[in-house]
Every structure is written in structure tokens, then in C-alpha cells.
Amino acid sequence: MPVNAVSLHADIKANLGEQVLNDVLRNVWPQDCQSCNKPLGTEPPSLCVDVDELTNVTMATLHHTACQASSWNDGPILRVSNNLSWRSHLINWPIESGDDGPVIWPTLLVNPHLEGVQLRQDTFGAWKVATLDHAHEAGLRVAGPDFVIDRPLPARAGHTPAAHLNGTTVTVQLSPFEQWGGTFYHQEQTARVRELGGVMFGYTTAVNPPDIATYEDFVQPVVQRQIAFGFVSLAR
């Protein structure tokens, strides 16, 4: 479950507005405290927002209320989160392909940072959750007309996204600073990755991948355009 109750300073709601605040709460997951790195447990955590005006990176993060009281911080001293957790799940995604019926595309679904989410401000000053913007800039696409499954993600800033297979473990390196992986249960899945020459990669903060128990659990956020996808070629 995403976080269902938080300790919240009034500034955060005032700055984000109720709708964006609710969106933030749907994109943070109460795993580990971003102050002490211990599990958050079942008590409602505090939500903290740090606005870094130098790097333009704004993060909303979860903490124990005893470790860090909720606040909107746009001062010069930032609370640095080095403890963000990521989770993945490998899915056999059957994608319709014309007359032949569905074909399995092994898919590495990743939530890159459970306890925090990046926010961005538009030119009018309105905040929004930035996960899918970040994915879009990397060439990933949500379900829709511009969703292409069989074209590898393009190079960006001199780095070509690449997948690596090591036994039954697949890793995807999206950028020099972003790498995630997962382990297949069956040899057939790794054989299929080799046959396709890569793996489908899904990126989201709206899902905690290990929570996916049924195909419907996966399809629903796909249809709601909360997961961005791209095909990542195996490194040569």
C-alpha cells in the first residue's frame, strides 16, 4: 500500500494544493526512514519537502516523526536522502502482436525510489510529481499512440541504455547513475530475452513492484498511464 496517513505541515498542503498532495501520497511508499534508515513501521510517517534551488531538484520524502518533523524546506540547508530503496518485479507481459496473438515480452518493472518522489514546478509555479517527466526525457513512454515496443531506447548525453544478463539475473542501466535488476525464475525467460535481444523496462513510482500479485494489478496502472516503458537492448 502507498502511504495512507502522514504527519503534514500546513505549508506543504498550501504550496502543493490538495490534488498534487494526493498525487504525491500515491507515489511514496513507507519503507525506510530517510533520516535514520530504519524501517518506518506502521506509525504514520512525516512528509518532508526539500526544494534545492541550485540543482532544481525538489524531493518529497518520508521520515519517522521523531527523526524529522514535517516541513516545507526551501532554505540553504537540505535534508539529503541517501537511503532511498528501490524494488523490482519481472513480469511475463503478453503483448498482442497482430495475427499471431499475444507474445511474451519479459518486463523488468522498477520503482526507483520508494520513500521519496521528485517534484517539478511549471512556469506558472504549479508543482507536480516528476516521475513520468523524467522517464519521458529518457525516451520511455506510457501506454498510448506513441508507445513503441520494439525500438530500443535512444542514447542520451553519450550513454546508451543497456541491459545485461548474468545467469538468470537481468540488469538495466538507464544512465551512468541509474541501474536496477531482477532475477528470473525460469530459463525460458532468459532465453526469450536473448531471442528479443533485450528486455522491456517499466519505470514507475505509483506501484511497489513486489505488491503485484495478479495480472490485473499490473494492467491497471499500465492503462492508467502510471508506468512508462521502453525496450532496452542487451549490451554487445
Ligand SMILES: [Zn+2]
Ligand atoms: Zn528515523
